[in-house]
Amino acid sequence: MAHRWKNDLSIxxxxxxxxxxxxRQIMAGAAGLIGATALGLGRATAQELVPNSWDEITSxxxxxxxxxxxxxxxxxAGRLTTSPWTIEVDGxxxxxxxxxxxxxxxxxxxxxxxxxxxxxxxxxxxIPWNGIELADILTRxxxxxxxxxxxxxxxxxxxxxxGLRYPVLDWPYREGLRLDEAMHxxxxxxxxxxxxxxxxxNGAPIRLVVPWKYGxxxxxxxxxxxxxxxxxxASWNRANPREYGFYSNVNPEVDxxxxxxxxxxxxxxxxxxxxxxxLMFNGYEAEVASLYAGMDLTAYY
Amino acid sequence: MIVDLSRANAPLRRVPSSAIYVVSAFWAAWLFYLAATxxxxxxxxxxxxxxxGLLALQMLIAVLAITxxxxxxxxxxxxxxxxxxxxxxxxxxxxxxxxxxLDVGTWDAIAADIIKRPYVTLGMAGFILLIPLALTxxxxxxxxxxxxxxxxxxxxxxxxxxxxxxxxxxxxxGLQFEPLIYxxxxxxxxxxxxxxxxxxxx
Numbered sequence: 327m328a329h330r331w332k333n334d335l336s337i338x339x340x341x342x343x344x345x346x347x348x349x350r351q352i353m354a355g356a357a358g359l360i361g362a363t364a365l366g367l368g369r370a371t372a373q374e375l376v377p378n379s380w381d382e383i384t385s386x387x388x389x390x391x392x393x394x395x396x397x398x399x400x401x402x403a404g405r406l407t408t409s410p411w412t413i414e415v416d417g418x419x420x421x422x423x424x425x426x427x428x429x430x431x432x433x434x435x436x437x438x439x440x441x442x443x444x445x446x447x448x449x450x451x452x453i454p455w456n457g458i459e460l461a462d463i464l465t466r467x468x469x470x471x472x473x474x475x476x477x478x479x480x481x482x483x484x485x486x487x488x489g490l491r492y493p494v495l496d497w498p499y500r501e502g503l504r505l506d507e508a509m510h511x512x513x514x515x516x517x518x519x520x521x522x523x524x525x526x527x528n529g530a531p532i533r534l535v536v537p538w539k540y541g542x543x544x545x546x547x548x549x550x551x552x553x554x555x556x557x558x559x560a561s562w563n564r565a566n567p568r569e570y571g572f573y574s575n576v577n578p579e580v581d582x583x584x585x586x587x588x589x590x591x592x593x594x595x596x597x598x599x600x601x602x603x604x605l606m607f608n609g610y611e612a613e614v615a616s617l618y619a620g621m622d623l624t625a626y627y
Numbered sequence: 628m629i630v631d632l633s634r635a636n637a638p639l640r641r642v643p644s645s646a647i648y649v650v651s652a653f654w655a656a657w658l659f660y661l662a663a664t665x666x667x668x669x670x671x672x673x674x675x676x677x678x679x680g681l682l683a684l685q686m687l688i689a690v691l692a693i694t695x696x697x698x699x700x701x702x703x704x705x706x707x708x709x710x711x712x713x714x715x716x717x718x719x720x721x722x723x724x725x726x727x728x729l730d731v732g733t734w735d736a737i738a739a740d741i742i743k744r745p746y747v748t749l750g751m752a753g754f755i756l757l758i759p760l761a762l763t764x765x766x767x768x769x770x771x772x773x774x775x776x777x778x779x780x781x782x783x784x785x786x787x788x789x790x791x792x793x794x795x796x797x798x799x800x801g802l803q804f805e806p807l808i809y810x811x812x813x814x815x816x817x818x819x820x821x822x823x824x825x826x827x828x829x
């Protein structure tokens with residue numbers, strides 16, 4: 327089942343990172359000099375699929391179990407023990423049980439996927455993940471008739487996760503997908519970034535990546551996968567259903583009640599880069615729009 | 628008096644209040660420099676916006692703490708209050724400009740945000756309330772208005788700071804403590820002020 331989707335660009339095709347930054351900095355300097363009158367100038371107009379640097383990807387994270395500041399996860403996530411790692415698989419599956427991670431994913435094909443990543447907070451990155459299609463894992467455990475959703479749970483270890491002391495959310499962090507979303511070729515379980523093991527602050531040892539949805543759907547450090555008949559608990563959705571829908575597909579036309587989703591700040595673009603337009607389904611409209619055919623996306627946000 | 632800190636008053640008298648302006652301007656410029664050169668992390672727009680906003684809130688609360696501080700400790704920072712208030716306004720202005728120019732960026736989007744986003748509306752209301760306060764923070768305005776009217780006008784500072792604190796609570800995701808702590812401090816200061824007014828009236 328692997329290789330069902332191809333990157334439109336590989337890292338080798340992309341603008342070298344240094345050249346990209348230089349170009350942005352030149353525009354930034356101009357915008358800075360002109361100051362307030364530069365509204366609209368120095369904005370990156372073209373959408374370039376240039377991966378963010380390792381440092382950017384690993385220093386600016388939302389992982390509230392390690393603190394709510396963007397730098398907290400890098401500072402605090404080192405305490406998380408990721409080996410050994412077990413994942414409980416239960417619900418409507420043929421082979422339920424507590425699997426060692428290696429046992430669950432061993433032998434499955436790991437691919438590089440360069441994906442746009444769009445946070446609900448209106449910032450974005452491009453990340454070169456290494457991961458396995460979730461469909462391959464689900465096929466291995468055997469999805470039973472009647473399963474409609476996949477539920478995921480992040481590990482909950484108060485000794486290793488200082489953020490769990492605060493009731494920011496109803497812990498443990500939980501997320502879910504419709505089964506067809508979970509089986510979609512774009513949906514992967516990532517175990518690496520830039521060919522290196524995924525760092526703790528990014529969700530080690532294994533996390534979900536659903537590139538057409540807001541980042542909070544891509545749950546980190548997964549310790550449990552459950553196949554369910556009904557729509558499962560999803561943390562942000564439960565915390566504030568008006569602001570965070572179960573679907574949470576990236577959609578520039580449906581605003582978050584507190585801010586616009588029409589544009590995004592590209593992480594690493596600098597102080598003067600401004601915003602770039604957000605793409606429908608985060609740029610994966612051709613691949614995923616059919617999953618939602620006939621659905622009113624303003625009602626099922 | 629709870630603790631007596633009045634001994635610090637004599638050496639403090641030698642510090643010119645203009646030092647507050649110098650330090651604030653330097654601090655604001657330094658943060659801008661850091662943001663432009665990567666010192667505030669990989670997403671400098673949000674970082675700078677939040678740093679200016681948070682400093683503004685902290686300084687506004689500090690301004691409101693000066694009178695209770697004198698009542699309870701004898702420490703008199705009254706002569707720094709104007710400079711602190713005007714500098715706080717400077718940070719509010721910087722916060723607004725970073726948001727409007729570097730973050731949102733277009734007039735349409737600025738207007739849409741102010742109208743459609745309640746937390747932005749509230750932040751803007753706080754900012755606008757502070758404008759007459761900043762404009763009348765000089766001896767000339769004080770003389771023209773007279774002490775009573777001037778003081779009444781400047782009581783808007785409480786409302787503006789309350790708006791700022793709620794603006795902060797409103798913009799974070801989930802239940803977070805930091806904005807609630809600032810609001811609690813502010814409400815505590817406000818209650819002290821109301822209590823002392825009541826005891827004076829009695």
